[in-house]
Amino acid sequence: DYTPTPADKFTFGLWTVGNVGRDPFGEPTRQPMSAPYIAQKLAALGAYGINLHDNDLVPIGASAAERDRLVSDFRAALSGHGLVVPMATTNLFSDPAFKDGAFTSADARVRAYALQKTMLSMDLGHELGATTYVFWGGREGTEVDASGKLLDALAWFRDSLNFLAEYSQSQGYGYRFALEPKPNEPRGDIFFPTAGSMLGFIPTLDQPDLFGVNPEFAHDTMAGLNFAHAVAQIIDAGKLFHIDLNDQKMGRFDQDLRFGAENIKTAFMLVKLLENSGYAGPKQFDAHALRTEDEAGVWAFARGCMRTYLILKEKARQFDEDSEIQAALQAYRVQDSELETLSRGFTPEKAQALKARSVDRAMLGARGPGLEQLDQLTIELLLGVR
């Protein structure tokens, strides 16, 4: 009946259901909720865990006593409700000190502060049991490229990640790090705008095995990219360390809509990809209720994200078991064992044999692969008439 259980490994950031509905043009529309209260509500809905930024739990500048009280109250709520904290991250974007970047600030004092703040936040995450650490470089970007730091910024970012990976090891934290790309907002241009940028950057780090990607549905969609394609490439590279699910209209501001609210077909392809890939990590809903909503709307939003995922998972199973769809898929793939043997694994003989083959181009070009029919079957399955 599409009711989630912790075995589904659905997680939410404290900042997601805790979003108070502020936007660049308007004040908050909802009251803040405490972390223990959020834990109680999410557990009742069937979530697996809660992720956080340091300052989602502990306000910046809090005293040590205040920190310890907030952490112990949260820990009590987590264990009381059977929730875990799989992932932690740092808020390196809200404070004005980070207005021109954190690890990529041109000011060495800001870069040092970003390292200090991240180490303290890694301490906090470890205390709560987190094993994945996310880096979303919200402020790591520019509006003014005349600042001349494009190459320096990449090097500063690399130095910081190398430093923090060693910090994690020296403390025995054992974190795996997940880098989250986004093309823009809040900066005009954010460094490492796509999954491919992150995949290209990771091998330049000192310990690339510790680093993977945390892709987000909305971030690729903002840029007009196909999120399922991005995730496939990340899976192929063995780098899917974490995932942020939500939705978004292309070309809009960062909407962070309820999962499946907008691009249902891509959401379906994504769920099918994740489920068939064997990805076993948490699935985080990094989204928030619409600004129009009250607290009841927040929990309707959270329940909706998880239900839609489970419905799409069921549809994916149906897709794999639908004989007409499977027949269309089989017809789509033309196999030719002789040619496939010739085309795979180079030898000079195979190359010569291939070069000598005559090709019936007209026949190849005339073939209809049946994709209209396959797509219509998919749509009918999603619309619930199959």
Ligand code: GLT
């Ligand atoms: C922020 C951002 C998200 C990131 C979070 C982690 S914070 O809400 O929009 O995409 O995943 O820093």
Ligand code: MN
């Ligand atoms: Mn995200």
Ligand code: MN
């Ligand atoms: Mn986002």
